[in-house]
Amino acid sequence: MAEKKYVYQFGAGKAEGGADMRNLLGGKGANLAEMANIGVPVPPGFTITTEVCTAFYENNKQYPKELEGQVMAALQAVEKIIGQKFGDPKDPLLFSVRSGARVSMPGMMDTVLNLGLNDETVKGLIEKTGNARFAYDSYRRFVQMYSDVVMGCKAEREDEHDPFEQIIDAKKKARGVKNDTDLSAQDLKELVSEFKAMVKSRFNKNFPEKPMDQLWGSIGAVFGSWNGARAITYRKLNGIPEHWGTAVNVQAMVFGNMGDDSATGVAFTRDPATGNNQFYGEYLINAQGEDVVAGIRTPHPVNKAGKTDPSLTSLEEEMPAVYKELETIYHKLENHYKDMQDIEFTIQQGKLWMLQTRTGKRTAAAAIKIAVEMVGEGLIDKKTAVYRVAPEQLDQLLHPMFDPKAKKQILAKGLPASPGAASGKVVFTAEKAIELKDVGEKIILVRLETSPEDIGGMDAAQGILTARGGMTSHAAVVARGMGKCCVAGCGALEINYAKKEFKVGETVVKEGDWISLDGSTGQVMLGQVPTIQPTLSGNFGKLMSWADEIRKIGVRTNADTPKDSKVARDFGAQGIGLCRTEHMFFEGDRIMSMREMILADDEAGRRKALAKLLPMQKGDFLGIFEAMQGLPVTIRLLDPPLHEFLPHEEKEIAEMAKIMNVPVEKIKSKIVALHEFNPMLGHRGCRLGITYPEITEMQARAIIEAACELKKKGLKVLPEIMVPLIGTLKEFQDQETLIRNTAKKVFAEKGMEVEYMVGTMIEIPRAALTADKIAQSAEFFSYGTNDLTQMTFGYSRDDAGSFLPHYVEAGILPYDVFQRIDEEGVGQLIQIGVERGRSTRPNLKVGICGEHGGEPNSVKFCHKVGMNYVSCSPYRVPIARLAAAHAVIEDEKRGLFRDK
Amino acid sequence: MAEKKYVYQFGAGKAEGGADMRNLLGGKGANLAEMANIGVPVPPGFTITTEVCTAFYENNKQYPKELEGQVMAALQAVEKIIGQKFGDPKDPLLFSVRSGARVSMPGMMDTVLNLGLNDETVKGLIEKTGNARFAYDSYRRFVQMYSDVVMGCKAEREDEHDPFEQIIDAKKKARGVKNDTDLSAQDLKELVSEFKAMVKSRFNKNFPEKPMDQLWGSIGAVFGSWNGARAITYRKLNGIPEHWGTAVNVQAMVFGNMGDDSATGVAFTRDPATGNNQFYGEYLINAQGEDVVAGIRTPHPVNKAGKTDPSLTSLEEEMPAVYKELETIYHKLENHYKDMQDIEFTIQQGKLWMLQTRTGKRTAAAAIKIAVEMVGEGLIDKKTAVYRVAPEQLDQLLHPMFDPKAKKQILAKGLPASPGAASGKVVFTAEKAIELKDVGEKIILVRLETSPEDIGGMDAAQGILTARGGMTSHAAVVARGMGKCCVAGCGALEINYAKKEFKVGETVVKEGDWISLDGSTGQVMLGQVPTIQPTLSGNFGKLMSWADEIRKIGVRTNADTPKDSKVARDFGAQGIGLCRTEHMFFEGDRIMSMREMILADDEAGRRKALAKLLPMQKGDFLGIFEAMQGLPVTIRLLDPPLHEFLPHEEKEIAEMAKIMNVPVEKIKSKIVALHEFNPMLGHRGCRLGITYPEITEMQARAIIEAACELKKKGLKVLPEIMVPLIGTLKEFQDQETLIRNTAKKVFAEKGMEVEYMVGTMIEIPRAALTADKIAQSAEFFSYGTNDLTQMTFGYSRDDAGSFLPHYVEAGILPYDVFQRIDEEGVGQLIQIGVERGRSTRPNLKVGICGEHGGEPNSVKFCHKVGMNYVSCSPYRVPIARLAAAHAVIEDEKRGLFRDK
Secondary structure, three states, X not given: OOOOOOEEEEEOOEEOOOHHHHHHXXXXXXXXXXXXXXXXXXOOEEEEOHHHHHHHXXXXXXXXXXHHHHHHHHHHHHHHHHOOEEOOOOOEEOEEEEEEEOOOOOOOOOOEEEEOOOOOHHHHHHHHHOOHHHHHHHHHHHHHHHHHHOOOOOOOOOOOOOHHHHHHHHHHHHHOOOOHHHOOHHHHHHXXXXXXXXXXXXXXXXXXXXXXXXXHHHHHHHHHHOOOHHHHHHHHHHOOOHHHOEEEEXXXXXXXXXXXXOEEEEEEOOOOOOOOOOOEEEEEEOOOHXXXXXXXXXXXXOOHHHOOOXXXXXXXXXXXXXXXXXXXXXXXXXXXXXXXXXXXXXXXXOEEEEEEEEEOOXXXXXXXXXXXXXXXXXXXXXXXXXXXXXXXXXXXXXXXXXXXXXXXXXXXXXXXEXXXXXXXXXXXXXXXXXXXXXXXXXXXXXXXXXXXXXXXXXXXXXXXXXXXXXOOOHHHHHHHHHOOEEEEOOXXXXXXXXXXXXXXXXXXXXXXXXXXXEOOOOEEEEOXXXXXXXXXXXXXXXXXXXXXXXXXXXXXXXXXXXXXHHHHHXXXXXXXXXXXXXXXXXXXXXXXXXXXXXXXXXXXXHHHHXXXXXXXXXXXXXXXXXXXXXXXXXXXXXXXXXXXXXXXXXXXXXXXXXXXXXXXXHHHHXXXXXOOOOHHHOOOXXXXXXXXXXXXXXXHHHHHHHHHHHHHOOOOOEEEEEEXXXXXXXXXXXXXXXXXXXXXXXXXXXXXXXXXXXXXXXXXXXXXXXXXXXOOOXXXXXEOHHHHHHHHHOOOOOOHHXXXXXXXXXXXXXXXXXXXXXXXXXXXXXHHHHHHHHHHOOOOEEXXXXXXXXXXXXXXXXXXXXXXXXXXXXXXXXXXXXXXXXHHHHHHHHHHHOOO | OOOOXXXXXXXXXXXXXXXXXXXXXXXXXXXXXXXXXXXXXXXXEEEEOHHHHXXXXXXXXXXXXXXXXXXXXXXXXXXXXXXXXXXXXXXEEOEEEEEEEOOOOOOOOOOEEEEOOOOOHHHHHHHHHOOHHHHHHHHHHHHHHHHHHOOOOOOOOOOOOOHHHHHHHHHHHHHOOOOHHHOOHHHHHHHHHHXXXXXXXXXXXXXXXXXXXXXXXXXXXXXXXXXXXXXXXXXXXXXXXXXXXXXXEEEEOOOOOOOOOOEEEEEEOOOOOOXXXXXXXXXEEOOOHHHHHHOOOOOEEOOHHHOOOOOOOOHXXXXXXXXXXXXHHHHHXXXXXXXXXXXXXXXXXXXXXXXXXXXXXXXXXXXXHHHHHHHHOXXXXXXXXXXXXXXXXXXXXXXXXEOOOOXXXXXXXXXXXXXXXXXXXXXXXXXXXXXXXXXXXXXEEEEOOOOHHHHHHHHHOOEEEEOOOOOXXXXXXXXXXXXXXXXXXXXXXXXXXXXXXXXXXXXXEEOOOEEEEEOOOOXXXXXXXXXXOXXXXXXXXXXXXXHXXXXXXXXXXXXXXXXXXXXXXXXXXXXXXXXXXXXXXXXXXXXXXXXXXXXXXXXXXXXXXXXXXXXXXXHHHHHHHHHOOOOEEEEEOOOOXXXXXXXXXXXXXXXXXXXXXXXXXXXXXXXXXXXXXXXXXXXXOHHHHHHOHHHHHHHHHHHHHHHHHHHHOOOOOEEEEEEOOXXXXXXXHHHHHHHHHHHHHHHHHHOXXXXXXXXXXXXXXXXHHOHHHHXXXXXXXXXXXXXXXXXXXXXXXXXXXXXXXXXXXXXXXXXXXXXXXXXOOHHHHHHHHHHHHHHHOOOOEEEEOOHHHXXXXXXXXXXXXXXXXXXXXXXXXXXXXXXXXXXXXXXXXXXXXXXX
């Protein structure tokens, strides 16, 4: 039997491994091999396989006996390629040693650089570079890094200062300098000795001088780190099996700071801001990688095309041959990886080395442009293009954003409740907002929290800022529906309505002062920050149409008005998944009729008031049905508790009493009677329709009459009547009977029939648990994941601000469960509900209309559990469409690359 | 093959059927046969089996051909026994026809009595009885009943008056009389003709005159009723299979009103009020059954022992021979059925007939006495005795009750929140309650709702009455813990604190007026209703000890003070399942330290205030541990939101500001900051301990220090530290780490260790769903079914009063789910939690500490899902012990008598 192969070499235009050997060579090793294979000049080196790691732990921390010989052979091969020798006091070859598991495990283990330096070889490095300070700085870094990573020389108590930094501080004090960079070559040389002495006194053992000892020490440290506390924790958190093991990459060091024929730089194969197909990058002569990004020296553009300052010469001009080679390489890399690459290179004494290539980060606009153009170039297929654009990114494109170049004076940070950018004058009441808007002012409405009475003011404002409430508070939900910027739950705000001002620390902002809100980051800024309006390119439309071809789950919208419905259709919504009827009861006269109903002493009085609401409600549905012509419209019956429709401030109560000609006392006593300790768990949803059947009857009549009238005109109407807050089959049957009986009456009156469905929200845990029963009568389910999350966790979304941010920060929750579905808990109930519902009614239509319906991970979850559609606010419809396509592609990927 | 038997005869001391043939003969038929078999004189008759019903429906509503012959034979047998002939114009035999399914289906079908009367036979009846009025009244009742039940002659529209009553009304008007009893024999005779004429005009068909036609018509109606709408609905509601079918019982009529040698009566084989072993009953000469209970004539006692009025002669004196026979029969029946019987008898012309025997209803005291004495008499075994006493009944014994003979002026009805009876003067504030109690007054505290600040006043009161809140509101929970009477959620109360009065309709009750509360029925009465104090007999102790021998599930108590703990131990509690630590923070100085902590600006401030609370809290635990010596004590860490500890009224805020020497504004702004929209879903439970770890540390320290100090004294202590409101494993681990680290510190300080456990409440749906994960760390689970019910249904128990009573009335919920566990929904989560928890930790200790832990059906459910114990308020401990024993007995019964 041939000797088992444990070491894979790479360099000089070839490699023993490749990209497909990730399991054996780790991610980094496979990628280095791949680059070498396609002829990209990478510093040569070798990878010790993950099997060695496994064998190491299985065999009492002994290496396979073949390993040493294979490492020596590989090392000599590197020496041959690079023309230097490891440990050569004249011209030493130096190595880096890095770990590399199948998947990236950041922070698992530090890197050891400059391996091979000792008191002898450092002299060779000085000679070679003519730079003693560089050589000794490299040396002292190596000693520090090796002692830490390999020997474990660290601070011993939490309050102790790092032992190396202590020595450096003492040296700087002795020299009377402030910065590390002010230390001389001699100082650094002394530091090396002092470091070694400290290590010796700590461990009673000399710092290894022999390069081979250093190498084996580093290899051992990498394998040892696989079972270190950090790595074990990381594996546990990310579900990485212990038996995977890590590989070790040993690679020749190259230096861009060996003189004026050396350089280092970073570049993108296309413009990461615009997506333009143009090579774009920066470099510095005689510099190390970190110098380019550190900002001490101004980097130069790599090519003439990228020049903005004529005084900065480009690499294209300075080293035309090397630039030419770089161009060839970047084309090769892009063609090979079939994506825009972010590359790092170093030129050591005229020789170009590629240190890294990886997929480049880009803006949303660039992502779309690059993806669509690469399809045109034949580089990738449509599916790949669709998968290249992250759904979350689209947010940038759909809302105005602040000019990234503008100066910002950040005052506070709240929750990014509804994306977009807005500037305006501060007002504290809805009335003032409307008043100023009417005279052409731009305003920002600032409230402790908003209530349905503020809707007019929210509509008039550029943006909304609240001190309380979470991502699903009234302000947040309404603002997202309006596509309006909102920062919610900004706890730092101390609002004083009486003084018409708010404070953040010592800063006072008065009514009329300008502020700016970034709804995508939650930032609140002083003054007027300039914004830019994004435009949707043709590429956007093209990509979205490809996404639609791929996705399997439908995308609807949550919309309560014909205007919102229109916006959502333009964004590609395939129907309305949630039309909240209560929003219709606040406008104009309606609120008075609504209040008349609430104040009525008996059913007859309520029916009288409801009769006034009927034609207005019917009018709403006529408008919405027309806007959605031919597409299904899910209408939710009245949901919020009745007290939300009553005023709560003395002045407003007095006003209402006057208009309605009833005693103030009557209104107040009604408000007291309707008060609830926990309105979220109170008299709302179907509980209203069950105790006041006349409300359900009026709403059912308005829907069915509207549908009949439009059908008579030849329009197609698909109403889906949805009963909220169902917890038991009998609740549903009670409401269903009312609705169907009302429909029958209307049909008889009109002498015609329309098709309609009656279904339910699933938002109460008990509904999910008894979905098999509820599906006996319900024709469709729509998950109200806001409420379902509230009740499954026992969190009030309006109050969770006092602990939820801490939970996410401290890792008690992995993310805000009101933004993204908690698959472990809430997801279980969703899955139970879908399975049990379909066990009774196999063709049960299932959707989601909670806020999660527009969050990409949640959309994927909905796809996974087999929902028919997701529904989200109009401005999130494109995000959901794209996420839905990603879900299909990921299914396919799992099928192809499933781990065995 | 022999002819299949469809008809079973009974009478004359024998029967073809028996009690074990319930499936074939129905309950009534089997019982009549059983009585006949043991030689009890029952009017003879026969039962047509349920198989005929099944065959009837399977065979297109045709009877088996053998049926007619068998019925005729049975009919002739009855004629022979009774010495009369069916349809004999001289001396007619009359029949009753009744349905009888396997299980009683009340209201499924009416009975037809006096069958066999027509214009000829009625004359024979007159002759035989010498009472024309009786005979014609029987006749017109028969025509009316038959026409209704068999022919379907009913009002045709809802608003129509019953057609027979219309004719009777016309007759009374014509005769100028008011009551049916004022009509003469002639009038009744005319009614018979008029009834028949009306039936004929309606159905164009003569009323059947031939007795045999009447009989077959009635039999057909009974079988037809099995698939009537009422029966179908009843079967659906009660899960009775359609194929069971009903039997038909045809039985000879007997009359107690055939002269002075006839009589009728009812009796109990033992005294149903006291349980004394003494025959007890009432009878009337020349009367029908309904006359005894109608109250028009004063019934006489059956025997001399029962005489209270010397002027009333007993049956023992009037008809000594018949009485002797009755005595023999009642002994026979009691010995046969082995339980106290409630019997009905009729004496027709000197001949005693038993019409019915059934288990007699009895008071709790009687139930216990009879059950225990019957064991002594060798009639039943201990298990049967235990099963004879309904756990719910014990409530009567454990609380004072109103004298059943007292007159009551009922003012309103609320929820029976905490059992017992109480009278006192009305007060509206806790202060006033304490003030009056101190001068020896009995008072009733009346509040809109109570809060923790009212505890002193609740303690001072005889009873508590609230206008809002449900069975698990603060008032209800605290009152039950105190064993104090409480009526909660009495919505009819309009309380006016300013005027110191409340109104119910037009009645005004002022401070100082006497009212009385019945906490077992929810009644609120005007004035002072006398109460009686029940005493626990030796029989009670004996029965409970038998229950303890039988039951498998443990019974603990919810107790927060040494006093409550003592009461509960006396009632047999085997430990504390829930000790709520927050109640400890309201007394005396503690509330000030608590408030100091809440007002503190930082952790250091909080720690300072907590340091003051530590010794007090430790003192509480010392007292409770000592009271429960050797028994486990589950201590729940702080649960309620912090704002509950702050005052909310101006006056109290000012007072607090003065005492604490802080600005009123500071307190107010803290109150605003802590305000929550839905406190039930807010910053409470473990969320407090996670955001303020110092609170958990203080509590853990108090518990562990107290345990150490007692162990040092040689006492056994078993603390179980319980973290509330856990929804995720990480939350639990966060708190567990704090607790264990604190314990380690205390152990180090004290130089000793104690055993303790750390576990969690399961009260959040998500906790049940992820119980497998939570059990990785939690050593025990305790179901908080109050919160679990709230969140599973999305009901706030404090607000559910606006719809929950309607839900129960309308049958949308089968019962109040805050009183009894909803097995379908909440029960699923409980079961999931137990199964998943034990899948991770097979020996996981599981209990319940919600209010349901003392409700018998819920205790049985807890037994069924395999919990280790239930925990309930001290006064419900005996109820839980008995229910737990019933659960075991029912398991055994199911094993024996499972339906095939």
